[in-house]
Amino acid sequence: LRPGLKWSDGTPLTTEHVLFWYEDILLNQELTPVIDDDMAPGGEPLKVTADDDFTFRMQFAVPYPTIVDILPSQAPWSPKQYLSQWHINYNEEADAKAADENFGAWYEAFLYHADATETQQDAELPVLGAWIFASQDTQGNTRYTRNPYFWGVDPEGQQLPYVDELEKLVVENREVLTAKTLSGEATHHSWFLTLADFPLYKQNEATGNYTTRLHPDLRASEMGFAFNYTHADEVLRELFNDIRWRQALSHAIDRAEINELRFAGLGVPRNPIMHPGPAFWEDGLDQYYTEFDVDKANALLDEIGLAYDSAGEFRLRPDGAPLALTMEVDAGRADLSEIGNLIKNYWAAVGVNISVKGQDQQFFMQRMRANEHDIGVWAIGGSSEPYSRQNEPIRYRPPWHWPTTPLGGPLWRQWLDTDGVEGVEPPDIIKELWDVTVEWQQEPFGTDRYNELGYQMLEINAENAWLIGTVGLVPRVSIISNTVRNHPTEEDILSIEYDMWTYHLMQQWWIEA
Template sequence: MFRFICLFLIWLALTLPAQADMPEPQESSFWQKEVGNGSLPPVQQRIPQEPLVIDLAAKGRTFGEQGGTLRTLVSRSKDVRQMVVYGYARLVGYDQNYKLRADILRDIEVVEGRKFTLHLRKGHRWSDGHPFTSADFEYYWKHVAQNTELSPAGPPQHMIVDGVLADVTFPDAHTVVVEWPTPNPQFLQLLAQASPFFLYRPAHYLKQFHTDFTDAKTLKKAIKKARVRAWAALHNDRDNMYKFDNPDLPTLQPWMNASGTKSSRNLFVRNPYYHRIDAKGVQLPYIDIVEMTIVGGGLIAAKANAGEVDLQARGLDFPDISILKKGEADGGDYKTLLWANGAANQIAIYPNLNFADPVWREVIRDVRFRRALSLGIDRRMINRALYFGLAKEGGMTALAKSPFFDPANLFSWSIYYPAKANALLNEMGLIERTADGIRKLHDGRPMEFVIETAGERQEVENALAIITDTWREIGIKLVMRPLDRDILRNRVYSGLSMSAVWFGWDNGLPQAYTPPEYLAPTHQEFFAWPKWGQYYQTGGEVGEKPDMPEAQRLMQLSWDWDHTTDVEKRAEIWREMLAIHADQQYGIGILAEAPQPVVVSKRLRNVPEVAKWAWDPGAHFGIHRVDEFYYDEPFQQLSQ
């Protein structure tokens, strides 16, 4: 244990940043009018007493100046939440080398991996100027997480370790202590996620919607005005830190929502109280305004080609590269970068082991069926037709740059071999066929295997069209059903979807320190076992308990990883879990490592030429710190 404490303190010393000398803060031209008329204090009073000072030169970047509007596109109104992803202000966050660093926190002390002392920055304020203190953590913990009306399922499961709820205390205004009897090696990673665990809330704002702090008469008027049934619904509607669609909700992100009503054009303006400054005293973000416009998904590449964006990757896929490169060569005021893709697979099919149909469920749960599906996919043909042969063919596993990459996992049951696929299906007793050669289920129905898709990526539908032909050779009819993304997810989670197609694991480059929980049935978001994930996430309140030996083994291995500090033991656990997935084909991967196109204005600086596009860890642009991007000769925006 002593060795573990020493190693952890060494790790912490290496990863927490040394604070640079405090430079003289410079006033923002954007907020100059408000400072001049007294409606906003000067920058010296807006930033924390110890702001996070960024030495851009040490990071190989250049210092910029404030100003300009960054244009980007999304395809759905709810995707304004990408501002929380791209802004990436976290209690702790990953740097570009995927090391955890204190960010919103001044620092953090960790003892035995079970006691976390969070130190806040004195003088740090929410975007409306109200102090950010431990009272905001206390409000969330006592009045949201443990309030049965706001959190009917109880406190978040990740605050429970080995059946014990965290003990959260608030010694003073700038200290929060989170403690368990046993280690919680996933806690810091949860705080650093693309979709983070928010352990705090703007208490001063939300108290007006909470029955513990507002009289019944006042609350009743607010409920009636909002047209909801109860105070809890009102509070939950206003408390949407990740959704980011409530302009009145104070934030700690670099930009705050300035769009008063829902429209296709959303504006986000610089947070006057943001906690980061550069080593010359310029308060970040450099860019004054982000303009996020909602357009049809099929229009994003065309609009990027027309020069209507300054930074775009979301909504762009490999097939768009040719038109983007052509536009760039024809004089477009942008460049097209090709970033490495961090997802374990570009296209993966997930047969639903929890499918409601009992006959199909029995078939899907037979590993021979899933292996036959994989063997019936001609990945070489798909790669050549859709990716010019540049993607890596094979099943879903760790990518080649991960220390856990194993070619045996990549190619396990993933070589096109229709004869073997047919033999496996025959072995299952699925011998009878219809007049047109489609196999029959045991109840006589033709084997029409329905794959539901979000319908957002053309290459997915093109790949499924190719698979349709090769699966016919093994007697299975593929039926593709495009759906809205939210409808697709709800159908999967409720067990109504036979199978779905999505990306592979978000993190295709795991290390020994990476929690392997996403390989175990701990989340409904893994489309192969939504009910098992629900069972774990709710502590058995809903869903189904895993009842297949291999899935139970994955759960045990995930538990073992959480309860060891031995690096080699953790590496062994990762290798076994990856081998189980390769053998069982829970997610049938098709292709990986296809480059991600990123369109960048030629005037935008500090955007890395070579980088990784990954959801978690990485938060897409977030890990590359969009608040450090700036324009050459930016147009100085006027405050509205």
């Protein structure tokens, strides 16, 4: 730790805060019932010790060079000086204090006050970032104020950030968002802009005194899906695990049409494999089974033995019952529903009957965790090499998303996480894939073995098509007020800061009066 760093309340950052995070949060069963793999490589939690106030050591059960990539995004410290009042190890009255705040137990109150994410509610929580959460009203409008102890300075020695206050405003709908943008009321935003918005915003730049940009984006697929490979229905489970089924339905999708209709032809029809760039990338890995070929799709479905019904409209299951599936999507994501309905029509053309059902996000996430869904849908980000290495290769092993949102095969993941105590045993190819991803994360970056494993991880996924995509690498639209200075003028990749897409290093911006 660098001497002189301070929390936003002025308390120096020391290894005391590291040990608090490790001993009292990470190793506490009530606060951390399950330690994530990234802090327990090899199946054993890391060990942390402190040499002095500014030096600490992390030890792992296996070689773990990836920790260097992980630490910048998962800082191993927490403000003990503030949070200990809700921790039972430091306050024997912590349960009573929690009850006074209408929490059922001390750890519920602790987690509430420790939350520094976009759902943060405690404005007193010390932080190290450039701005401090100040308030959030009942509409969700959030205000942040300048951190007087922020560690960053500019080349002249002036403390950052330059901007004293941030406001993240929530509007009723896209129409209001558009109106406020066109009238120049927004300083910057990108989160809900689409390529369909680009011409309108571009035409009104002078009126609104802003600039509209297109940025490259690494999202592997704007909409992707997986079948539930551990479905409770034995017939569907066997069907979903037949590679011919996945090949057929992938070939039945007209990705070029989706690209034109939804993304002005600016995306790339592809499956959700990592974008080109890594040393182990090979052209074509993202193109397996993406050729639009209705004849091939029909031939594969016929080969499986899926006969048509008496009307010749839709196919039957192998047991003779009607084949009818549900694709559940987040009701708040109209873009996913629109692409889902295009896929519905494509699949109907080869005799596969699905319905697209908008659900409350929390409800359908619960259904996925309960292994009750047919088809899991999401926007497929998090597939890049840095993300997969630093966090978890969520797009390359079951359940092809975070375990809390299992798109496909949730019971496989349970089996893998519990060494076979719970869940359903996966096929050998999944076990092999799991071992490859684990070893890849542990291998030093850039070695021959690292690249060999990285290629295997992509190739196994590409060949087996457990996660199927539509169109990816679609440019992202942003607008920024012409009053904002000192931001990148190149149309570079956006980053996420304060739960919004933005240009990198907002603390360096300043506003021209």
